Amino acid sequence: MKNEILLSAFLGFLLLAGCGDSEVQKGPTPYEFPGIFYFPKDLNIPEDNLTTEEGVLLGRYLFYDGRLSGRTHQDSLMSCSSCHLQQNGFDTGFDHPEFTSGRPRGLAGTFTPHYTLPLVNLVYNTNGYFWNGFIEASNPQYGSEAHHVPAEPHFHMKNIESIVWMTIVDPNEINGSIEQTVQVISEIPVYPPMFKDAFGSEEVNIERITKAIAQFVRTIISNNSKYHQYIEGKTVLTESESRGMELFFSEEADCFHCHGGFLMSTYEFFNNAKDSVFTDPFDRFGVTGDIMHTGVYRAPSLINVELTGPYMHDGRFKTLREVVDFYSDGLVISPYTHPLMKYISTNGVQMSEEQKDDLIAFLKTLTDHQLLTDPRYAKPSDLN
Amino acid sequence: MITFKRILALVLGLGILALTSCKDDDTKTSDDLVMLDIHFLHYGEGQPLLFDSLIYVNEAGNKYEVTEIQWFVSDIILTGPDKTTSITQNENIHYIDTNIPETSTWTISEGVPVADYTSLTLTFGLKDEKNTVGKFTDPPEANMIWPFHIGGDNGGYHYMKLNGFWIDVENERQPFNFHLGVGSVEEGGETTFIQNWFEVTLPLSIAQLSKRDTVVLPVVMNVENWFGNPNTWDHDVVGPKIMKNQTAMRMGIENGMTDGFSIGNIEIINHEE
Numbered sequence A: 001m002k003n004e005i006l007l008s009a010f011l012g013f014l015l016l017a018g019c020g021d022s023e024v025q026k027g028p029t030p031y032e033f034p035g036i037f038y039f040p041k042d043l044n045i046p047e048d049n050l051t052t053e054e055g056v057l058l059g060r061y062l063f064y065d066g067r068l069s070g071r072t073h074q075d076s077l078m079s080c081s082s083c084h085l086q087q088n089g090f091d092t093g094f095d096h097p098e099f100t101s102g103r104p105r106g107l108a109g110t111f112t113p114h115y116t117l118p119l120v121n122l123v124y125n126t127n128g129y130f131w132n133g134f135i136e137a138s139n140p141q142y143g144s145e146a147h148h149v150p151a152e153p154h155f156h157m158k159n160i161e162s163i164v165w166m167t168i169v170d171p172n173e174i175n176g177s178i179e180q181t182v183q184v185i186s187e188i189p190v191y192p193p194m195f196k197d198a199f200g201s202e203e204v205n206i207e208r209i210t211k212a213i214a215q216f217v218r219t220i221i222s223n224n225s226k227y228h229q230y231i232e233g234k235t236v237l238t239e240s241e242s243r244g245m246e247l248f249f250s251e252e253a254d255c256f257h258c259h260g261g262f263l264m265s266t267y268e269f270f271n272n273a274k275d276s277v278f279t280d281p282f283d284r285f286g287v288t289g290d291i292m293h294t295g296v297y298r299a300p301s302l303i304n305v306e307l308t309g310p311y312m313h314d315g316r317f318k319t320l321r322e323v324v325d326f327y328s329d330g331l332v333i334s335p336y337t338h339p340l341m342k343y344i345s346t347n348g349v350q351m352s353e354e355q356k357d358d359l360i361a362f363l364k365t366l367t368d369h370q371l372l373t374d375p376r377y378a379k380p381s382d383l384n
Numbered sequence B: 001m002i003t004f005k006r007i008l009a010l011v012l013g014l015g016i017l018a019l020t021s022c023k024d025d026d027t028k029t030s031d032d033l034v035m036l037d038i039h040f041l042h043y044g045e046g047q048p049l050l051f052d053s054l055i056y057v058n059e060a061g062n063k064y065e066v067t068e069i070q071w072f073v074s075d076i077i078l079t080g081p082d083k084t085t086s087i088t089q090n091e092n093i094h095y096i097d098t099n100i101p102e103t104s105t106w107t108i109s110e111g112v113p114v115a116d117y118t119s120l121t122l123t124f125g126l127k128d129e130k131n132t133v134g135k136f137t138d139p140p141e142a143n144m145i146w147p148f149h150i151g152g153d154n155g156g157y158h159y160m161k162l163n164g165f166w167i168d169v170e171n172e173r174q175p176f177n178f179h180l181g182v183g184s185v186e187e188g189g190e191t192t193f194i195q196n197w198f199e200v201t202l203p204l205s206i207a208q209l210s211k212r213d214t215v216v217l218p219v220v221m222n223v224e225n226w227f228g229n230p231n232t233w234d235h236d237v238v239g240p241k242i243m244k245n246q247t248a249m250r251m252g253i254e255n256g257m258t259d260g261f262s263i264g265n266i267e268i269i270n271h272e273e
Helices: A002-023 A053-064 A160-169 A178-186 A191-199 A206-218 A226-231 A239-248 A320-329 A353-364 B002-029 B223-227 B246-259
Strands: B033-044 B063-079 B084-086 B093-097 B105-113 B117-124 B160-167 B173-180 B183-187 B190-194 B198-206 B214-222 B261-263 B267-269
Touching: A053 A191, A053 A206, A160 A178, A160 A206, A178 A191, A178 A206, A191 A206, A239 A353, A320 A353, B033 B063, B033 B093, B033 B223, B063 B198, B063 B214, B063 B223, B117 B214, B117 B246, B117 B261, B173 B246, B183 B246, B198 B214, B198 B246, B198 B261, B214 B223, B223 B246, B246 B261
Parallel strands: B033 B214
Antiparallel strands: B033 B105, B063 B084, B063 B093, B063 B117, B063 B160, B117 B198, B160 B173, B183 B190, B214 B261, B214 B267
16 A cells, blocks of 8 residues: 555656646756865855856856946946956966055055955855955854945845955945946846846846856866876876975974865964964954954965965965965964964974975965966956 | 646645554554764863863873864764664764864764663774775865875874863973874885774663663763873973874873773653653
């Protein structure tokens, strides 16, 4: 009896599914993320914004379209690509034509409080975005005074979507208004049909704009550096690079406890012994209120690190040499220093010049040259 | 079309009803299970450990504090006169991280057969076959990665990271990383890997269970015991790092094996009434 019912139930399901299918309209095509065996399986994608081919394409246009600023005058254009350059691993980098110090300015001319973070492999980070991890799925906050985002229920602070509206209204970035952005984008003829393909109708609204851009950003994945090819057995490292790798992945120089794994970051938060006096209101303490989080920041991924300087949240180091010199003999203790900075008593790891060269040689194997020109992430050729 | 769907829905509905009623009859003959919640507690000198507090003194007389403890427990087995129960859930591996409070409880939702139990056996860390390179791709477990050149194919992950500070001979606050995992010894250009995981069996008493009980079973890590008995651990002698120091790791392992773990007060919650 049981079996018969099960069978009829199963057949019923099949039939129902069949009927359903023929009536449903063709929607956007789900985007398939590559299955990279050594990267996390848990992707940071909110349930209400699944990734689709059409959404990603729209997002790519908006990411590169300076009119996202809600203005059309040549001097008032700004979008994500104004600060996040593909050629620099989607960081600002040393050689930005406009932001020559490597620190971006918004349209109102003021500096952003921190230096830029690169936009690669963000879909694998489930531990919070920004240097201080403020943008995080469990953040109950709506809006943000510091970024001039109103405390309304749709302005959550949970994911990449949130960063889009922050960018638009933040006085240190676009310094614009959401209404103006929506207005300008909806009046550009290419967009309404693209919104229709991605979201089912031509309506342009801020939710759709943020969703599309976030979808695109999530697809920026980097695993083609020399180091990753080495992991996959496709290439070999030079002797210097291998020695550098051993320094990196051992307690000798010990970088891997914080920047380890295949993403070159644990995405955990640490005070890495740069200071004994702390003045930045946007450290991890500013988010959690836990005194032990003073001067604490997220360890960034070191993929493309050769291109993502100036280094640290405040850009204090201009070159990789300066960074390595710091870890070698520039450490400063404070009550908040993380114990993984275990060479504090000697002010650092105390590396020889040759060891520093080796470590830097290894860090340079983390550059993903293919990503820097990958057409999937590049500015659409018909967008000017 | 619509009427066809309606009929189908009706058939489906009836089917589900019929199925659930069948199931009700079945429970009488199924194995009697209890729920098991294993709590992993960290103690300092007999009390719940206070993190980031420079209030502890080890056997060697070092004043120290603990910042965080991250470790793997695996192959948990409950044994009694008539029954041996091995957890199968999650490959019998659990990760504990004092920065992630929810990891301190492992709920064995598959249940445990009703029986009397007199001991619990656990493996500290991961046995060779469970410690393969690349086994964990997702955080937080993936962040326990142990370097390949000192761990080999079956030394993929730290067994434990216990980080803190001690006050050294010069009265300076020094970080220490008490990290345990597969050891490596180099001799004549050859590297030999040494498995350092261990099993302990801890006596306990669980009796007179009835089905639907929940057993709350605290497993206590006694932090100070890892730094004494039989081996006195002097941070000033050992220094801040031990991952490539098999002699030191062995000392820590032997201490942990001896009295690093104990069982706390077991609670049985009865849900019958």
